[in-house]
Amino acid sequence: MNNEFIFEIIERIKSSNIQEIEIIAGDFQLRVKQNIAPKEVPVQTANIQQPAIQQPVITEEKKAEEKKYHVIKSPLVGTFYRAPAPGAPPFVEEGDMVSKGQVVCIIEALKVMNEIESDVDGKVVKILVENGQPVEYGQELMYIEV
Template sequence: MPPAADAPHGGGAAPAGVDGVLAGLRRHARHLVAELAGPVRRVRLRSGDTVLEVEWHGPAERVRPDDVPAVPPPDAAAQPPGPMTVRSPIVGTFYRAPEPGAAPFVAVGDLVRAGQVIGIVEAMKLMNEVTADRSGRVAAILVADGQPVEYDQPLVALDPA
């Protein structure tokens, strides 16, 4: 593998201090993004007090007309609206607040909108935002703060609003 573009002196030892830590975090971010199967919207890496956070604000993925069904499946159309759940996108540790001691993202009774952050799941020192895919009112928080969660595990129950 060729030396990283930000590695000092052709990939030798990184300089001490914040610059060296940032260089290492950038290398880790590049490797992580290259290994992930899907598109990445945000990466946050931390080493001690140094944090590297990158967020992409590009256009949404293009969808071909052939990929979108013309009519919803019959089961989806027949189901009455009821509580839905926001599920974990990844295996990790669920946190209700952005940092220890901070107010939680949501509480029972709160109204949330589609795309609103309801929590984070930490996996391999990366903080992955969990967002609601629909609007609704928080009916229940299904996982305690700091608890391990599995992929697709229900985290928050939402009633239609």
């Protein structure tokens, strides 16, 4: 095979939609690949509307609850537990009175059980997380009426 033949093959592949060709003749091997970019679709920007980004809805009720109640938030990422052990009674129930420093739940992180204490005296109004559910840093766990 001569160089002229090879260049002719390359030129013909360039002007076609062929992505790959391989020629084997005795001891001679030739493989040519070409990357064909996808055809661009014309975009009409006049009729395209950006999707609306969902903003968290903060209702007046939620704002009132935040002002009315003290919020206990998760100090770390982990798994929320209401009781010290499976089958044991929960630390607190909705309606229970709690004292400052009283354990209200456990958050397990990296196999360490972290006791979460109330930082106010008051009544547990609402527990916002189900037992065994993952929680994020700063996530609201419960409301305490001071």
